[in-house]
Each structure stands twice: as C-alpha cells, then as structure tokens.
Amino acid sequence: xxxxxxxxxxxxxxxxxxxxxxxxxxxxxxxxxxxxxxxxxxxxxxxxxxxxxxxxxxxxxxxxxxxxxxxxxxxxxxxxxxxxxxxxxxxxxxxxxxxxxxxxxxxxxxxxxxxxxxxxxxxxxxxxxxxxxxxxxxxxxxxxxxxxxxxxxxxxxxxxxxxxxxxxxxxxxxxxxx
Amino acid sequence: xxxxxxxxxxxxxxxxxxxxxxxxxxxxxxxxxxxxxxxxxxxxxxxxxxxxxxxxxxxxxxxxxxxxxxxxxxxxxxxxxxxxxxxxxxxxxxxxxxxxxxxxxxxxxxxxxxxxxxxxxxxxxxxxxxxxxxxxxxxxxxxxxxxxxxxxxxxxxxxxxxxxxxxxxxx
Numbered sequence: 001x002x003x004x005x006x007x008x009x010x011x012x013x014x015x016x017x018x019x020x021x022x023x024x025x026x027x028x029x030x031x032x033x034x035x036x037x038x039x040x041x042x043x044x045x046x047x048x049x050x051x052x053x054x055x056x057x058x059x060x061x062x063x064x065x066x067x068x069x070x071x072x073x074x075x076x077x078x079x080x081x082x083x084x085x086x087x088x089x090x091x092x093x094x095x096x097x098x099x100x101x102x103x104x105x106x107x108x109x110x111x112x113x114x115x116x117x118x119x120x121x122x123x124x125x126x127x128x129x130x131x132x133x134x135x136x137x138x139x140x141x142x143x144x145x146x147x148x149x150x151x152x153x154x155x156x157x158x159x160x161x162x163x164x165x166x167x168x169x170x171x172x173x174x175x176x177x178x
Numbered sequence: 179x180x181x182x183x184x185x186x187x188x189x190x191x192x193x194x195x196x197x198x199x200x201x202x203x204x205x206x207x208x209x210x211x212x213x214x215x216x217x218x219x220x221x222x223x224x225x226x227x228x229x230x231x232x233x234x235x236x237x238x239x240x241x242x243x244x245x246x247x248x249x250x251x252x253x254x255x256x257x258x259x260x261x262x263x264x265x266x267x268x269x270x271x272x273x274x275x276x277x278x279x280x281x282x283x284x285x286x287x288x289x290x291x292x293x294x295x296x297x298x299x300x301x302x303x304x305x306x307x308x309x310x311x312x313x314x315x316x317x318x319x320x321x322x323x324x325x326x327x328x329x330x331x332x333x334x335x336x337x338x339x340x341x342x343x344x345x346x347x348x349x
Binding site for chain 1: 243
C-alpha cells in the first residue's frame with residue numbers, strides 16, 4: 001500500500017477540494033488524481049462526513065461568518081469614543097516626561113571631571129623629569145569617544161599658561177580607563 | 179493504474195478485476211459527492227460497464243484515468259438530464275422536486291466540529307476567512323487574491339487547518 005501522495009502538485013489541493021474551493025478544471029484534475037492516488041483517496045474518504053458538515057451545515061457556516069466578520073474589523077473601526085479619550089489622557093501624561101528626557105539627551109557639552117597627571121617626562125629643565133622630548137599624561141574624561149581627536153590646554157593654578165610645559169596640541173585618545 | 183490497464187488490455191483478467199474493484203469504489207465516492215447516496219452506486223456501476231465495453235479498443239495514446247473520469251462525468255450528466263426531464267413533468271403537475279438531497283448532520287458531530295473550529299480559530303484565524311469566502315462562492319484563485327497570499331500558501335494553510343481539525347476531532 002502506498003502511503004504517500006503520487007503527485008504532490010495536485011495532492012496539495014486536498015482540503016481545498018474537500019470544502020469545494022477549487023474551480024471546475026482543478027476539481028476535475030483532482031478527481032482524476034483520486035482515481036490513481038491511494039493516499040489522497042483514503043484521506044478524502046476518512047474526512048468525508050466532516051467536510052460535508054463544513055460545506056453544508058448552516059449553523060457552522062453562520063458561526064464561521066460572524067466570527068470572520070468580527071475578525072475583519074479594520075484598525076480605525078476599533079477606535080470608539082472612550083478609547084480615543086483614554087489615548088488622549090495617556091498622551092498628555094507621557095508628553096512632559098518625554099520633554100524632560102529629550103532635554104537631558106540634547107546636552108552634548110560635558111565638563112571634564114578630573115585630570116590626573118600620572119607621569120611626566122619633559123626636556124624642559126623647569127619641569128624636568130628626564131631628558132626626553134615628550135610628556136606622557138593620563139587624564140579621565142567620562143564618556144569620551146575612542147579614536148576621536150580632542151584639544152587640551154593646560155594652565156597653572158593661577159590661570160597662567162605654563163611656558164615650560166605649555167601644551168596646546170591635538171591628541172588622540174587611544175585608551176580609556178573606566 | 180496505467181500499468182494495470184495495459185496488462186488488462188493484453189488479456190490479463192486479474193489486472194482487469196483489480197482495475198474495476200479500484201474504480202468502482204472511487205466512482206461511488208465521486209458520484210455520491212454530486213448526486214447523493216441514493217443513485218451513486220447505479221451511476222458508478224453504469225460507468226464501469228461502459229469502461230468495460232470500451233477499454234479493449236481504446237487507443238494506446240489515450241490516458242486511461244482521465245478517460246475513465248470523463249466517462250463517469252458523462253454518466254452523472256446523463257443522470258441530471260434525466261432528473262430534469264422528470265422534474266419538469268412533476269412541476270407541471272404542481273409538485274416541487276428537490277434535486278439535491280442534503281445529508282442531515284449528526285448533532286454530536288456538528289457540536290464537536292464547532293468546538294474544534296473555535297480552537298483552530300484562535301491558532302489560525304485565516305481558516306475562518308477562507309471558509310467564509312468559500313461559502314460566498316469564491317474559488318481558490320480569488321481567495322488568495324483577496325487575502326493577498328500565494329495560492330500555494332493558501333493550500334498549505336488549508337491543509338494545516340485540516341490536520342488540526344482532524345487531530346482535534348480524534349482527541
């Protein structure tokens with residue numbers, strides 16, 4: 001006994017045939033297929049009573065039609081007066097919060113909390129550590145971007161630019177310590 | 179089927195028996211779908227007799243299954259013509275004739291199916307839409323257009339729902 005459909009291209013029409021949803025030509029093709037396909041014929045025979053009820057029973061068709069109508073209700077049709085009022089109240093409640101959040105998010109200028117000098121190497125005698133030509137600084141700038149250029153100026157406590165270590169250069173942040 | 183047909187054409191009686199047993203069951207089913215239970219066996223038998231008479235002289239290029247199916251369709255057509263002529267006579271007599279004999283639904287089966295359909299509706303609401311459109315007379319091409327899906331997807335939806343329905347009814 002064959003358990004599989006002999007021609008799936010036609011066999012796929014099985015339930016459409018059972019509920020009479022196929023056009024005349026497709027019905028004829030499927031019925032011709034039934035003459036040779038044991039699997040489809042067995043399926044159709046087993047489900048005969050159920051498919052008759054699905055096709056012809058007025059009570060079932062009535063229930064199906066009413067349920068499908070409720071399901072087909074469009075999005076805008078679901079908006080009644082109470083739901084509109086409720087939606088308006090929710091929007092009015094949410095809007096101030098949204099404004100506050102957006103103003104917080106828009107502040108892009110941030111102050112540097114602290115700068116920590118870790119070690120200094122300079123060729124300048126007044127600030128000499130050794131005789132190299134560069135200095136190494138470490139500083140903390142929360143939320144800075146890696147690979148982005150920042151300009152740094154360093155002054156003395158009396159707000160005087162230190163001539164010996166006057167530094168006004170573009171630096172590239174390569175490492176961020178969190 | 180074609181293999182059995184060729185054997186039967188060459189005089190193999192066992193093959194011939196097999197073909198007609200096979201065909202008769204299917205013809206009965208197909209006729210029952212169209213004319214109801216009353217006349218289906220007569221029509222199936224009539225179609226089988228015609229096939230038995232004509233198949234030995236059938237041309238080799240003719241495909242057996244479509245030809246046999248056409249014979250059955252003709253027999254069903256003849257039955258309807260006969261009914262129509264009788265109906266005319268009865269209507270002239272002032273009586274009403276019912277062509278279709280709808281089967282009375284078993285109330286338990288109906289309620290069982292209804293329960294299962296409600297369960298399926300939650301999982302697959304499209305099945306209800308398809309059944310509604312079918313009851314309004316739409317066919318699969320129009321239904322797939324209306325639901326904006328490919329016809330093959332529609333068949334898959336239908337067969338899945340059928341499986342769910344069958345499983346639910348079995349349980």
